[in-house]
Amino acid sequence: MNKLDLIRGAPNADGGALAPIQDYLNEIHARVSKIEGGAPADYIPELGKVDPTLFGIAIATVDGQLYTVGDARVPFTIQSVSKPFMYGYALQHHGRPRVLQKVGVEPTGEAFNSIVLDEAANRPFNPMVNAGAIAVAEMMQGDTLKQRTNNMLELFSSLAARKIDIDEAVYKSELATGHRNRAIAYMMLNTAMIEHDPEEVLELYFRQCALSVTACDLAVMAATLANDGTNPVTDHKIFDTQYVRDVLTVMNSCGMYDYAGEWAYEVGMPAKSGVSGCIIAAIPGQIGICVYAPPIDSQGNSVRGIAVCQDMSREFQLHSFYNHTNVRSVLRRDYRADLVRSNRLRTLEERTLLAEEGRKIAVLEAQGALFFGSTEQLLRKLTELAENSKYIVVDFKRVHHADNAACKLIGRAVRAMANSGTELVFASIDTEGSLDRLTRVLSETAEGHALRQFRDADAALEWCEDQLLAGKGSSVGTKFSLNQINLFDGLTVEECRLVEGIVRPLVFDKGDVIMREGDPAKLFFVLARGTVSVEIKLHDKPGRHKRVASIGPGLTFGEMALLDGGTRSADVIANEKVICYGLGVEELHELAAEHPNVMITILGNLTREFSERLRHANEEISVLE
Amino acid sequence: MNKLDLIRGAPNADGGALAPIQDYLNEIHARVSKIEGGAPADYIPELGKVDPTLFGIAIATVDGQLYTVGDARVPFTIQSVSKPFMYGYALQHHGRPRVLQKVGVEPTGEAFNSIVLDEAANRPFNPMVNAGAIAVAEMMQGDTLKQRTNNMLELFSSLAARKIDIDEAVYKSELATGHRNRAIAYMMLNTAMIEHDPEEVLELYFRQCALSVTACDLAVMAATLANDGTNPVTDHKIFDTQYVRDVLTVMNSCGMYDYAGEWAYEVGMPAKSGVSGCIIAAIPGQIGICVYAPPIDSQGNSVRGIAVCQDMSREFQLHSFYNHTNVRSVLRRDYRADLVRSNRLRTLEERTLLAEEGRKIAVLEAQGALFFGSTEQLLRKLTELAENSKYIVVDFKRVHHADNAACKLIGRAVRAMANSGTELVFASIDTEGSLDRLTRVLSETAEGHALRQFRDADAALEWCEDQLLAGKGSSVGTKFSLNQINLFDGLTVEECRLVEGIVRPLVFDKGDVIMREGDPAKLFFVLARGTVSVEIKLHDKPGRHKRVASIGPGLTFGEMALLDGGTRSADVIANEKVICYGLGVEELHELAAEHPNVMITILGNLTREFSERLRHANEEISVLE
Structure with missing residues (x-):
């Protein structure tokens, strides 16, 4: 099944998932389902209507494997979980200096909807509080609100690896009741922290918060952060690595509101929560996580979401300062x-x-x-x-x-x-x-x-x-004559002369195929000058060859012809102009009929040569293992 | 040079350091030396007397390699850099629940010497502010102040890998002028955040701050945190990994006072600074860093220390969220x-x-x-x-x-x-x-x-x-007779009978040495039943052997005897009760004098066998590479 099918929710999409991790997810889901407490956010009327028993978990790995349990494909609105991604967009398109001018990076003990601003620096404290996120929303590119909305939808669609839309009911509900955010925006306009019409900035901000996503979507989005900014499903590079680092830093210090210190201590994952009851966490180099369970606590964090992340951090040792650098x-x-x-x-x-x-x-x-x-x-x-x-x-x-x-x-x-x-x-x-x-x-x-x-x-x-x-003054490059060849060591002068009588001197040019895989083996060769390459066909890559050895002067090749007269097992190609001696196997056997010692000597030398090569090969295997 | 010598500062201790990193340190030291600004702390009179031009950098790796430049072996007092280590001690000896009861983990926007306490939880906010550090100091074990002081000295000596002492002048100066800390301690006594005599608690706290250390010492101490709690010089385990994680988390969020957010963003290393002008940083799995340069800024951090850490983080990509998990x-x-x-x-x-x-x-x-x-x-x-x-x-x-x-x-x-x-x-x-x-x-x-x-x-x-x-019903374990042996393939019935005539059947028990490395090679063997191991001596480990092959029925060993009658190149040992046929090489040569085809056939088979083994060995090498 391809990765996109998995995301898009083919019916039995999770069938191929790995048992151990799937088992864990089933267990934690069952266990945490028993935790009651908290209530769905109701400051936006539309959010209060949600089924409070919904509960889904999704994990996406940095190579796009998805594990899910429960209501992982039920849509909900993204809310504040949109903030880190909008911040990443702003960094990507405006660069760090410009973004830092508009919004700081200092954590604040205040609530997420605080109206307190960093007046000394004339900017909101950080991009995870509403004020900061509104300043960041203003940085979406596009001449008109429609264009900016489209660019925003495109950003989130590329992050989720599927088309993302706005939940119009929630959007209208936020637009109609977002008085506090309106107050923040006008406060910011007052000190020029934003420059455009606050209503237009807020419309985009409310739309951004009302994006309809699933736990699967958010897991893939978090995995994009874990994967250095490259979406693991589409392999599309969305954020530069340096900006991912900035986003994770701010999530780490400001992502969980007032709960930051304890979260860093107990859970220790860069994370962001949203009032719709979702929490995402990104474990760099490993996974993105999303938990969705609407009831939230007084600090605005999903009660079950925190329970799952705590357990997962402990069970899987996912804390940021868990060191696996080696x-x-x-x-x-x-x-x-x-x-x-x-x-x-x-x-x-x-x-x-x-x-x-x-x-x-x-x-x-x-x-x-x-x-x-x-x-x-x-x-x-x-x-x-x-x-x-x-x-x-x-x-x-x-x-x-x-x-x-x-x-x-x-x-x-x-x-x-x-x-x-x-x-x-x-x-x-x-x-x-x-x-x-x-x-x-x-x-x-x-x-x-x-x-x-x-x-x-x-x-x-x-x-x-x-x-x-x-x-060391070795003889590389010099020409060998027959009586210098190790293969003939031990032959008498007379025997040597007999062998010379059946030798054919052969000359090849660079690139010539001296012997070819599959051809009948009738000659064996002694290399007198130059080097040759031994190449075999790669059976999994038709037409491609691999050089398995090169052979220099004084050495033999095609010796197996001596034994069985079968076919060649490799190509041998001249690396340069090459001189070699060809010995007809038939002639040699005829010679051996009268002079058996010629054959015994040659075979003995050959065995010794192979044995030595084998000993060396085994040494090499033992070093390589 | 051994690692302890390096730490203890042998005269040319840095001579063996790696050029590229040493070069970088020399460059950054020269560059940052030009940065002026800040002034040595003077709220403790003794600290104000320091030479403001002192400037040293030390890096210790997780395997104890030390790189230094400048005044890296000049002593100064540790001040607040003692706090994370005392916190680690408290966790190690009292466990997390007890420690969390006494001191929180929430960052605070307040100054390090703030008297503000977390009244809801009745504990200081975190162990990096003075109030928290005083609560932690109370947790040092020992019945008397003297014992507690000794335990504290022992802790820091084991962290620095050398004996650490107290700078009495600074200690007395702090004791005489630490009115604000005295106020904090009494505030804490008032609400039972500490339980013992505040003067005794403060005496230990002031001594802890007045420990005399060098940049080298602190780099090794930081490297101990980077190395999961094991001192890389002595290999002594000082903190459990889980507590190291807690210490790093608190350093990360609270180590740099008000500068936390920007530090996390720009530098991103868990760090701690002290008013004597030192900063330590720990990069998990990699290095510990210490920079010492007395002039500090209004937030209490060494001006040059921050400049060096910023540059080093950028140059060496040491930010926490720089992902190199693969x-x-x-x-x-x-x-x-x-x-x-x-x-x-x-x-x-x-x-x-x-x-x-x-x-x-x-x-x-x-x-x-x-x-x-x-x-x-x-x-x-x-x-x-x-x-x-x-x-x-x-x-x-x-x-x-x-x-x-x-x-x-x-x-x-x-x-x-x-x-x-x-x-x-x-x-x-x-x-x-x-x-x-x-x-x-x-x-x-x-x-x-x-x-x-x-x-x-x-x-x-x-x-x-x-x-x-x-x-597959293979013949493993069954007994082979001579005419089934591949080595004799191709012999005529008569030739086979001739060979059988010179064979000696031999029986060995488990553990028997059938042939021994170095012995003259006079027989070669055909295994008929059982398996044997081929072992070679490990030349770098006298007396130890390595099993390089095992051989089963139907195969031969000691064949090289056929060729040169040299000496054995390995031991062969019976794995169980073994039956094999020994063939005298001399007898075989005598036989071959009259029947040369016997020798030609056997040598041909041997060559084929070796060639096949060689082909397989080369395939194996190519897979293993």
């Missing part, structure tokens, strides 16, 4: 190239060199989010590894986000390390759109230095290995 | 047993069966912290995997913490899944002390069901494979 988990693992090598197949000589010298190459895999604390850990590990590394590959493959702080710190680290004896090599940075900024910061930082960046850790590691081997 | 990262990876198998070596028949049926076994690796949001993701993935799995292994190896919410949810999931067609198998739960609770909850939950738990994912996977193979 900076240490940024270090996924680190290893050195003596134990884990790149996919480049190497000659015995190279392998021996890498086993001895590979410790000078370190690979550090980061994971998760990079923010101050986790980046500090990462850079500290980097500093530690640098002490005995010539090369460090930093792999960002599993980093899903790097904030500004992280980008700047990494940039500073690159500069600091530029003149040390260690070369930093970056891998997998630009594969993810979310690391754009890091790429930019690194390029800026690198100005003047060579910034090494590779598509993935394997390519980076291969490059580091090549550097190390080149420095 | 619930999705709990899913490390999942795979199925057709691609990744246990370390049990299997016969061709078994491998074929597992390649076909292995998809029915899923392995799900969790990582990081399990809390509500991440557990919801984990359980949702579990539900998804269960749709086409007979067995699911849930591996907790990389889960470092599971909170109550997570334990309960997982317990509920186990119950819910008990009667489905999928069997849940848990791995690596009790290896970590932090998962104790989960073990307990799972055992309770499992009451009546068989809860399957294995030491690690490999053992769990092997068990699932065995179940699957047993269900």
